[in-house]
Amino acid sequence: MPVPVVDVRAAVRAAAAYLDQFDDFIGARQARLEETEFDDGSNQWVITLSMIDIPKDAGTLAELSSKRNYRQFRVDAETGHVNSMKVRTLHPIE
Numbered sequence: 001m002p003v004p005v006v007d008v009r010a011a012v013r014a015a016a017a018y019l020d021q022f023d024d025f026i027g028a029r030q031a032r033l034e035e036t037e038f039d040d041g042s043n044q045w046v047i048t049l050s051m052i053d054i055p056k057d058a059g060t061l062a063e064l065s066s067k068r069n070y071r072q073f074r075v076d077a078e079t080g081h082v083n084s085m086k087v088r089t090l091h092p093i094e
Contacts, residue, residue, distance in 0.1 A: 004045065006075065012036065019049060019051070032068075034070065043078065071088060
């Protein structure tokens with residue numbers, strides 16, 4: 001099992017900074033950490049952040065009525081480089 005050089009806190013910071021780079025396109029607000037997991041097979045941190053995706057010019061009421069969306073980030077555990085960001089769909093528990 002590989003030992004990560006980049007710890008989980010640094011991986012979360014890298015994912016949040018990566019998300020911020022796309023603020024003009026995504027308009028994510030109120031980003032929040034949801035999940036962390038280390039993938040031994042790929043030596044990557046898998047970080048899930050949730051956020052409210054609304055346009056910058058929308059008012060406060062839009063934030064209150066918006067649902068949270070989820071993004072999953074894969075962060076290289078040796079370099080801290082974010083390799084991918086994907087939309088994560090949650091399925092209801094039955």
